[in-house]
Amino acid sequence: MRTAAVVGTGLIGTSVALALARRGVAVHLLDVDESAARTAAALGAGTVGPPPAPVDIAVLAVPPGAVGGVLAAQQARGLARSYTDVASVKSGPERDVRRMADPSCHIGGHPMAGRELSGPLASSADLFEGRSWVLTPTPETGTETLNRALTVVALCGAVPVVMDSAAHDRAVALVSHTPHLVASLMAARLEQLPDEASRLAGQGLRDVTRIAGGDPRLWGDILGANAAAVADVLASIAVDLTTAVGALRGLATDEADAREEGALLVADLLGRGREGRSRVPGKHGQKPSRCVPVHVLIGDQAGELARLLATVAGLDVNVEEVSIDHSPAERSGLVELVVEASAAPGMTRRLMEYGWAVRLPEPSGPDGPDGTGPARDTGGGPFRVPLAAASA
Incomplete structure (x- = not known):
């Protein structure tokens, strides 16, 4: 593939345009908002x-309702x-394409990646790396069109998944669209x-509401x-x-x-929630591995996080996730580094040797604090301060 156009920047x-351009494709940018295209x-x-x-x-990077036109x-x-196209809903646009345009040279698509931010300045050439990218061919879709779409997916570093449009819409309603609405409700x-x-x-509230920061107009169109x-x-x-409401009302009575009934119902809901959470794929779509968080206390000054990450980079430990929770009352931050459980003790020891204050999760059973789930705590024991710092 040598040339491409992106309609909607x-x-x-x-992000698609950046990924293609990085691979040497000549990309032409079109947008009704010329300032957005110039920024891209x-x-x-x-x-x-x-x-x-x-x-x-x-x-075509336009809302679902605009794809056909x-x-x-x-x-x-x-x-x-x-x-x-890259619209996050496929059935409606597919009907519009059949009604308004030539469907033989079009194939629906949906990269399963995004951010709570919007606009070209939030884009990244790496946004799709390792992520699923759904393609929804129809009986009218030409072979060359399918192959060209597969090339776009490959150049963006994504993993193609071929689905029926209706099945796609039911799936994303559960894994994407309803979560956004629930986050907004909260x-x-x-x-x-x-x-x-x-x-x-704290971080729990930020995690639950993070995606509620999306563009209301775009999400209104998607929903x-x-x-x-x-x-x-x-x-x-x-x-x-x-x-849940009935169970909690019961727990509040004498x-x-x-x-007793309320406690059983709450326990059932929480257990089902944890079981469902375990179904969410890990990195690269693999089965989630047993990971634990290693918490590191850092000062709230310029360069401190970069210094920590530079230290971690030299430890030869694969970090699955990184997050930081700033203390509202003190000039400090708590960095959570999620790693394989087997790597956490050695990583903690090495970080302490470099002078970092580190905290491990509380002792747990074979699969977590109670032996039944992933060892992902939010509390943990006291910080393990390096000897040099303790004696200073």
């Missing part, structure tokens, strides 16, 4: 404006030999958060395009919420039977 479109071009994503001749493939317009101008509870309560907010499937998932959650 937001987060996903610009300044980042190295390509050149602004239509190509002088049809490109190999055009990627944009495709028809770009086919009329002869933009590309093949077309794909975040909406914080609109009138008192100052004294805000000082108590509207997949409304029935999302409503089905939300209805099942509502049943569990009703059960009646022994109600308290």
